[in-house]
Amino acid sequence: MRALALDFQHRSLSVVDFPEPPSPAPGQALLEIHEIGICGTDRELATFGYAAPPEGESTLVLGHEALARVVHDAPPFRKGDWVVPMIRRPCSPACASCSAHRTDLCLTGNYLERGITRAHGYFTRFAVDPVGVLVPVPAALVDVAVLAEPLSVVEKAIATALRLHPLSPRTATVVGAGPIGLLTAFALQARGLQPTVVSLEPEDHPRVLALRGASIPYLRGRNPALADLVFEASGAASHPEWLAPLGVLLLIGASEHAVPLDPIRMIVGNLSAAGIINAGPAHFAAAFDDLARIPRPWLDSLLLRRSFDDWPTSLAGPTPVPKPVHLMN
Ligand SMILES: [Zn+2]
């Protein structure tokens, strides 16, 4: 079967002939992959960012945001069920977090991630996974379920924010208007919080228009009012100075900029900061709750479906405006 893979020997990205997966063992399911979402991580991997092939191999199949269908009955799943796989696999020997099914909190950093590091991804036709990593997709949400993986990270950030804020936060500033920034703003708005997005896109940019459609205020490169929560989703500078007292700073976008935390202001203001990566099962469940809650036109505005063969347009050249989703069949 064909697969989009990084070749570490020749430093190339191309479609290769990849062996079909072995028959699933008990407790595993054979998956037919239908859709693959592309994000900034994939674009970075395409330049050999922090990708690594599985041990003893020289290629890595890309694709980590997948929507798939179970091919044969694999309890608790039935043939034809729609699923989204979680992408991390435990470190070995498994640390306390990985043993407890919280690979997102891995203590050793020796986890595998399908399509990112040391485990093949899903940009192909078939894959096999343990049933324990498969998240069931409600029938009404199949057409937006490819957003569940990126949204799960946002859900982990929101859950962390609600846990760390000592009262009930009401206002939030989201830094960055990429797909993660927009999903954060949409999820907060749908839950009744008041998000404002700060980014650099011009006022007539499609993503800014999507925010307007959702009645979410947008500030182009201007300082917002102090907010209870600040979500850094731009990969650029983070802004703890935009926190109101008791505020929580959530770092989602991987930035190499230093975070200018003023210790006195943090102490006096009872401020917190947290880094967010990957997500656990509860965050995927929350993602599906929010996918059902967020108005469908807002979600549709994020997605652009493309064929398998259109991968070069999504992975090289200018950053695509809506999120590219490739159809595997
Ligand atoms: Zn991603």
Ligand SMILES: [Zn+2]
């Ligand atoms: Zn671990």
